[in-house]
Amino acid sequence: MNEKINLDLKSLEYIFNKNKSYILSVIIILISVMLFFRFIIPQFGGLLAARKEAKESSLKLETLKENLSLLTNINEQTLDSQLRTLSLALPLNKDFIEMLNSVYSTAQKTGVSLGSFSLAIGDISISENNNSFPVIRLSIPVNAGVAAVNSFIETISKTVPLSEVYFVKVGKSASTVGLSFYYKPLSASNYSQDARVSPISQKGLTLIDQLNKFGNISSAAQ
Numbered sequence: 011m012n013e014k015i016n017l018d019l020k021s022l023e024y025i026f027n028k029n030k031s032y033i034l035s036v037i038i039i040l041i042s043v044m045l046f047f048r049f050i051i052p053q054f055g056g057l058l059a060a061r062k063e064a065k066e067s068s069l070k071l072e073t074l075k076e077n078l079s080l081l082t083n084i085n086e087q088t089l090d091s092q093l094r095t096l097s098l099a100l101p102l103n104k105d106f107i108e109m110l111n112s113v114y115s116t117a118q119k120t121g122v123s124l125g126s127f128s129l130a131i132g133d134i135s136i137s138e139n140n141n142s143f144p145v146i147r148l149s150i151p152v153n154a155g156v157a158a159v160n161s162f163i164e165t166i167s168k169t170v171p172l173s174e175v176y177f178v179k180v181g182k183s184a185s186t187v188g189l190s191f192y193y194k195p196l197s198a199s200n201y202s203q204d205a206r207v208s209p210i211s212q213k214g215l216t217l218i219d220q221l222n223k224f225g226n227i228s229s230a231a232q
Contacts, residue, residue, distance in 0.1 A: 070204045077207040092210070092218050098170045099221050101193040104146055108171050109191045113150060115226055116166040122158045125151025125184070145190040147176065152185045159185045168224050 101108065117124050127150055152159055163175055166189070177188040210218075221227060 073204060073206050080207055080209060095218055095221050095227060098227060099172050099224075100143075101171050102195055104193060105171060106146070109146065109148070109173075112166060112169045112171060112173065112191075112226070113148070113189070116162055116169055117152075120158060120161040120165050122162050123153040125153055127151055143192045143194055145174075145192050148189045148191070150187045150189060152187055153183065154185060155182055156180050156185075159187065163187065169226050170221065170224055 098108070113124070127148065152162055154162070159178065159180055163178070166173060167175075172192050174190045174192070175187060176190050177186075179186040
């Protein structure tokens with residue numbers, strides 16, 4: 011048994027001595043590969059991550075430069091006027107005073123007499139529906155016939171805050187008009203400092219011009 015072990019050891023020693031240079035080369039290669047995966051690969055990954063981060067930072071910086079350029083060239087008075095117009099047309103909350111002013115001013119302009127009605131405001135932070143534009147609905151008794159009701163509806167459709175007629179019941183001397191007044195609370199949850207600021211589109215500017223022509227927009231802005 012011992013002779014067999016000695017023979018095996020001698021064989022291994024002979025093979026090692028004969029292939030010593032090759033075996034050392036293989037060991038060196040294996041060590042190099044291990045070192046490569048241990049140190050070089052992580053550094054390479056870190057380099058890629060750093061390049062990606064630098065690219066993202068460059069894009070953010072470019073966006074901020076464009077935003078700064080746009081905001082610098084904006085006329086603040088014009089922007090304030092546009093914001094007031096849009097806020098009057100689509101209030102940020104349940105502005106029931108302006109809604110009632112809209113109803114009564116329309117009644118004065120059209121010469122109709124309004125009946126008694128009540129307004130339940132509720133919690134100003136809660137919407138009446140789940141639509142993108144929440145509403146407050148009013149049922150307005152109008153002491154007038156068809157022609158006067160048509161005039162009332164046409165006039166209030168060009169009055170701020172924006173409203174929509176959702177039903178009409180017309181009689182000879184008494185009618186009822188259902189109005190939906192829209193409002194839109196601002197949400198800060200989607201705000202990002204890195205977001206690109208876009209100028210008001212031509213379509214938006216046209217809409218603002220149309221709103222500025224509404225009968226009560228100038229008096230409401232004061």
